[in-house]
Amino acid sequence: MPELPEVETMVRGIRKGVEGRRLEDVVGCPTHCKPIRITPNLRSIQRRLRGRSIEAVERLAKRVVLRFDNGDRFVVEPRMTGLMLLSDPPDEEHLRLRFDLDGGMGPAAFWFWDRRGLGTATLYKSEEFAERLGTRVLGPDALAMTFDEWWVRCRSTTRAIKVAMLDQRFVAGIGNLYASEILHRSSVRPTRRANRLSKATVERIRTATVDILTDAIRYEGSTLSDGTYRNALNQDGGYQNHHRVYARAGEPCPTCTGGVVRRIVQAQRSTFFCPACQR
DNA sequence: ATTAATGTTCAGAA
DNA sequence: TTTCTGAACATTAA
Numbered sequence: 001m002p003e004l005p006e007v008e009t010m011v012r013g014i015r016k017g018v019e020g021r022r023l024e025d026v027v028g029c030p031t032h033c034k035p036i037r038i039t040p041n042l043r044s045i046q047r048r049l050r051g052r053s054i055e056a057v058e059r060l061a062k063r064v065v066l067r068f069d070n071g072d073r074f075v076v077e078p079r080m081t082g083l084m085l086l087s088d089p090p091d092e093e094h095l096r097l098r099f100d101l102d103g104g105m106g107p108a109a110f111w112f113w114d115r116r117g118l119g120t121a122t123l124y125k126s127e128e129f130a131e132r133l134g135t136r137v138l139g140p141d142a143l144a145m146t147f148d149e150w151w152v153r154c155r156s157t158t159r160a161i162k163v164a165m166l167d168q169r170f171v172a173g174i175g176n177l178y179a180s181e182i183l184h185r186s187s188v189r190p191t192r193r194a195n196r197l198s199k200a201t202v203e204r205i206r207t208a209t210v211d212i213l214t215d216a217i218r219y220e221g222s223t224l225s226d227g228t229y230r231n232a233l234n235q236d237g238g239y240q241n242h243h244r245v246y247a248r249a250g251e252p253c254p255t256c257t258g259g260v261v262r263r264i265v266q267a268q269r270s271t272f273f274c275p276a277c278q279r
Numbered sequence: 280a281t282t283a284a285t286g287t288t289c290a291g292a293a
Numbered sequence: 294t295t296t297c298t299g300a301a302c303a304t305t306a307a
Contacts, residue, residue: 001287002287062287062288077288078286079288080288080303081286081287081302115302116285116286116301116303118286118301118303119287157296224286226286226305267297268298268299269285269286270285
C-alpha cells in the first residue's frame with residue numbers, strides 16, 4: 001500500500017547508496033518472474049540509461065523518481081505491493097527489476113520487488129516528464145498543499161471528502177489508509193460532501209494531513225498485517241502501532257468516550273471512522 | 280474449496 | 294465534464 005509516507009521512506013532509504021552513482025545496467029525480472037509493465041520497452045531503456053549517472057532520488061506523490069545526468073527520469077510506481085530495496089529482498093521470485101551500480105563505494109545493486117506485480121516503471125525524457133506527470137495527472141503534494149488549494153478543490157466537487165482525497169488530481173500522496181486516519185484526526189465524517197465543508201473544517205483537514213503524514217514518515221510508514229510494506233532494508237515500519245481507526249472496526253475509539261470504530265465501503269474501498277466524534 | 284478482501288491506478292462506460 | 298465500475302495480480306482469511 002505504499003502511500004506518501006512509505007514512498008518517502010523508500011526514497012530516503014535508497015538515496016544515500018544511489019545518488020551520485022553510475023547505473024551500469026537495469027535488468028528486468030532477474031529471477032524470471034512475470035515482468036511488470038515497463039514503458040517504453042526495456043531494451044530501449046537500457047540503451048538510454050546504461051552508463052548514466054543517477055543525480056537524484058526523489059519522491060513524486062506515490063512514485064519514486066530516479067533523475068539522471070541528462071535529465072531523463074526513470075519513474076517507478078509501486079502501486080499496491082512494490083518496494084525499492086537496497087538489500088535483503090523478501091524472496092527471489094518477486095524481484096521485478098535489478099539496478100546494477102558502478103564498482104564504487106556502497107551497494108553494488110538495488111531492486112524493485114513487487115509481490116502482486118501491479119507496479120510499473122516508465123522512462124521519461126526531461127521534456128516529457130513535466131508534461132506527462134504534470135498538474136493534469138497530479139494535484140499538489142499532500143505535504144505542501146495550501147489552504148487555498150484545498151478550499152478551491154473542495155468547493156469544486158460533490159463527492160464524499162474521503163473519496164475526493166483518494167483522487168490524486170485532488171491531492172497527491174494520500175491513499176486509503178491515511179485518508180481514514182486524517183479524517184479521524186480532523187473529526188470529519190468521511191461521507192460528508194467536500195463542497196459542503198466549512199473553511200474551518202477544511203483547514204482542520206489540511207492540518208491533520210500534514211500532522212499525520214509527517215508523523216508516519218517519522219515512524220517509517222505502516223507495515224500491515226500481511227507484511228506488504230517494508231523499508232529499504234526490508235524492515236517493518238512503525239506507524240501501524242499508531243493507527244487510530246484503520247482496520248480497527250468494532251474497537252472503542254481511542255480518542256473519545258463511547259464511540260466504536262465502524263467500517264463502511266466507499267468507492268469499493270474500506271473506510272474506517274468513529275461515528276461519535278466524526279461529524 | 281470457493282469467495283471476499285487487500286493497498287493503487289487507469290481505461291472505458293455511465 | 295465528472296463520476297463510477299471493473300480489471301490488472303498475488304496472497305490470506307473466512
